Amino acid sequence: MLKLERIVKDYDAGDIHVRALGGIDLHVTRGDYLAIMGPSGSGKSTLMHIMGCLDRPTSGSYLLNGRDVSRMNDAALARIRNREIGFVFQQFNLLPRETLQANVEVPLMYAGLGARQRHRMSADALRRMGILDRAHHRPSEVSGGQRQRAAIARALVNSPSLVLADEPTGNLDSRTGREILDILDSLNSEGVTVIVVTHDSEVGRRARRIINLKDGLIDSVEAAADEHH
Amino acid sequence: MNIIETVSLALRSLRSNNLRTFLSVLGVMVGVGAVISVISVGMSAQAEIARNISDLGTNIVSVLPNFRDSASQSRLLQMMNVGLGREMLEAVPALSSVSAVAQVEATLAVGGDTARATLMGVEPSYSKIIPTDTAFGRWLVIADLSVHSQVIVLSSSIASELFRGIDPVGKQVWVTAGERRRPFVVVGVTEAEEDEPASGAGRQAFIPVTTMVYRLLPARNVSMYLGQTRSASDTDAAVAQLRRFLSLKSVDPDAFEVSSQQALLDAMKKVTIIVTSMLTVIAGISLVVSGLGIMNTLLTAVAERTREIGVRKSLGARNDDIRAQFLVESVVLSSLGGMAGMALGYAGSMAVSKALNWPPAFNWLSVVTAMGFSTLIGLAFGVYPATRASSMDPVTALRCE
Numbered sequence: 001m002l003k004l005e006r007i008v009k010d011y012d013a014g015d016i017h018v019r020a021l022g023g024i025d026l027h028v029t030r031g032d033y034l035a036i037m038g039p040s041g042s043g044k045s046t047l048m049h050i051m052g053c054l055d056r057p058t059s060g061s062y063l064l065n066g067r068d069v070s071r072m073n074d075a076a077l078a079r080i081r082n083r084e085i086g087f088v089f090q091q092f093n094l095l096p097r098e099t100l101q102a103n104v105e106v107p108l109m110y111a112g113l114g115a116r117q118r119h120r121m122s123a124d125a126l127r128r129m130g131i132l133d134r135a136h137h138r139p140s141e142v143s144g145g146q147r148q149r150a151a152i153a154r155a156l157v158n159s160p161s162l163v164l165a166d167e168p169t170g171n172l173d174s175r176t177g178r179e180i181l182d183i184l185d186s187l188n189s190e191g192v193t194v195i196v197v198t199h200d201s202e203v204g205r206r207a208r209r210i211i212n213l214k215d216g217l218i219d220s221v222e223a224a225a226d227e228h229h
Numbered sequence: 230m231n232i233i234e235t236v237s238l239a240l241r242s243l244r245s246n247n248l249r250t251f252l253s254v255l256g257v258m259v260g261v262g263a264v265i266s267v268i269s270v271g272m273s274a275q276a277e278i279a280r281n282i283s284d285l286g287t288n289i290v291s292v293l294p295n296f297r298d299s300a301s302q303s304r305l306l307q308m309m310n311v312g313l314g315r316e317m318l319e320a321v322p323a324l325s326s327v328s329a330v331a332q333v334e335a336t337l338a339v340g341g342d343t344a345r346a347t348l349m350g351v352e353p354s355y356s357k358i359i360p361t362d363t364a365f366g367r368w369l370v371i372a373d374l375s376v377h378s379q380v381i382v383l384s385s386s387i388a389s390e391l392f393r394g395i396d397p398v399g400k401q402v403w404v405t406a407g408e409r410r411r412p413f414v415v416v417g418v419t420e421a422e423e424d425e426p427a428s429g430a431g432r433q434a435f436i437p438v439t440t441m442v443y444r445l446l447p448a449r450n451v452s453m454y455l456g457q458t459r460s461a462s463d464t465d466a467a468v469a470q471l472r473r474f475l476s477l478k479s480v481d482p483d484a485f486e487v488s489s490q491q492a493l494l495d496a497m498k499k500v501t502i503i504v505t506s507m508l509t510v511i512a513g514i515s516l517v518v519s520g521l522g523i524m525n526t527l528l529t530a531v532a533e534r535t536r537e538i539g540v541r542k543s544l545g546a547r548n549d550d551i552r553a554q555f556l557v558e559s560v561v562l563s564s565l566g567g568m569a570g571m572a573l574g575y576a577g578s579m580a581v582s583k584a585l586n587w588p589p590a591f592n593w594l595s596v597v598t599a600m601g602f603s604t605l606i607g608l609a610f611g612v613y614p615a616t617r618a619s620s621m622d623p624v625t626a627l628r629c630e
């Protein structure tokens with residue numbers, strides 16, 4: 001499903017030249033569950049942005065569902081992000097002025113769906129995350145865990161085949177974090193490909209494979225010891 | 230995303246910073262209000278000028294001497310007799326009537342009562358040129374002129390001041406003009422004029438122009454001629470023919486100033502149009518400045534909402550969606566200002582025309598122009614901030630704190 005070959009990402013800011021990714025080769029099959037780990041600055045987020053079509057690699061090829069997305073234009077990438085990918089962020093990244101339900105409707109709006117259909121689909125997603133009763137609250141009026149649930153509802157609402165989460169538990173206490181991870185686990189068990197960037201070895205244990213990055217290169221790949229899927 | 234959703238999103242975003250929104254709307258409101266008021270007040274001034282001048286009639290032509298030195302003055306004054314008016318009427322077919330006019334400030338006395346008046350020496354045709362109706366008695370006739378009879382037509386306010394309700398027709402009035410003092414018989418009283426003062430100077434009394442120049446004035450000349458054309462469309466021809474006739478007659482093309490009310494009206498209109506356009510340009514500048522205010526507001530909003538832009542892009546917003554979002558915000562801002570400005574402009578122009586007692590001229594064209602302009606300004610000054618927002622790199626925008 002995902003096929004990355006010799007992916008390189010360079011940042012050039014004037015004289016300073018940073019190689020964030022030094023040539024990544026990675027295959028991810030449908031329904032896979034990956035944890036990407038590694039020290040700060042090792043290129044985890046950069047890799048996730050490329051896999052999420054938010055960014056293009058400097059060189060290398062990236063096939064997503066058989067299509068080479070490394071050469072696509074902005075509009076085509078926006079469409080892929082909208083239809084095939086769901087993002088979950090450490091800082092939740094909900095729109096602060098909108099209600100949780102309106103937040104969940106944003107991807108549907110960009111998909112061009114009508115108000116009634118959006119309303120129904122967003123309500124379904126919120127119900128699934130157990131926060132339908134908070135639908136009309138703003139993000140500032142609910143707890144961190146509820147915010148992350150709303151963010152996951154938003155990531156799922158367009159039924160993407162790939163969910164990318166960058167430190168999804170980083171801003172949550174350990175119990176709430178575990179609840180969020182349980183949700184990701186159950187998503188994966190329904191066939192959604194899940195890739196989680198994390199520092200937390202507890203998160204790593206739930207994945208099928210752990211990719212360890214170091215200085216922009218894959219240092220090691222380990223199959224998770226505790227395979228409970 | 231349809232347009233209603235885009236507009237309601239824009240309104241919600243604008244509400245999140247009420248003060249900033251209010252200030253930039255205020256800017257547009259003042260600009261649009263100024264443009265509408267200036268145009269409307271200009272139109273109302275034009276209407277007022279036209280009303281004043283057409284009160285006098287647009288088919289009136291006047292001939293005044295053009296004194297440049299004492300030699301030309303004495304030569305011209307010799308020419309300016311009652312007969313010259315007759316010659317004009319014969320030489321210029323476009324003219325339907327002409328009256329020589331001589332005027333002097335005089336004191337009228339009956340018994341112990343006196344009244345100041347502008348004494349007008351005119352021909353009978355004068356009442357057709359400057360519409361003058363008699364309420365009592367009669368107007369001047371040809372016979373009065375041929376025998377230089379000492380008859381007088383009083384304005385109604387002079388009549389009531391000197392005679393206090395007694396019928397003045399047939400009574401005697403003593404007229405003093407300069408050194409001379411002569412008795413006149415009242416033959417008529419004109420109808421009351423709206424704008425005639427109840428007492429003091431500025432009121433008129435009419436006598437035959439021949440009586441004026443032969444019996445009252447030291448010099449024998451008249452001071453001007455008034456002519457009337459058959460219709461307003463004849464005035465330009467009449468003016469040209471009169472100029473030709475008079476320059477042949479006096480061997481001097483600039484001896485007389487020939488002008489028509491129509492030309493005066495046109496000239497005044499031209500002046501008001503120039504003044505109005507200049508003021509409109511100045512008001513328009515304030516509209517453009519308000520556009521800069523909008524641009525500033527939007528640039529600030531784009532900077533503040535960088536992260537929102539990144540999030541929206543990560544959720545599938547295309548660059549065009551982001552651009553449309555901010556452009557619509559800009560147009561909503563400017564057209565809110567446009568609508569408020571329309572109300573302000575309406576109130577402003579009504580207040581001015583009311584205060585000056587001018588005909589109200591709230592101009593719909595100015596409304597369309599100002600609304601169109603404010604929308605255009607929203608678009609024009611919104612393009613840059615909106616494009617800036619849309620071209621943001623999603624990763625950079627997401628990393629923004």
Ligand SMILES: Nc1ncnc2c1ncn2[C@@H]1O[C@H](COP(=O)(O)OP(=O)(O)OP(=O)(O)O)[C@@H](O)[C@H]1O
Nearest residue numbers: 011013018019020039040041042043044045046047
């Ligand atoms: N826009 C940029 N310009 C220059 N260098 C960048 C830019 N973005 C990232 N980098 C660099 O690329 C490298 C990888 O960054 P990245 O954010 O992927 O690390 P990370 O593994 O996610 O770290 P963390 O665990 O702290 O989130 C870092 O050295 C970083 O400084």
Ligand SMILES: [Mg+2]
Nearest residue numbers: 044045046166
């Ligand atoms: Mg990171």
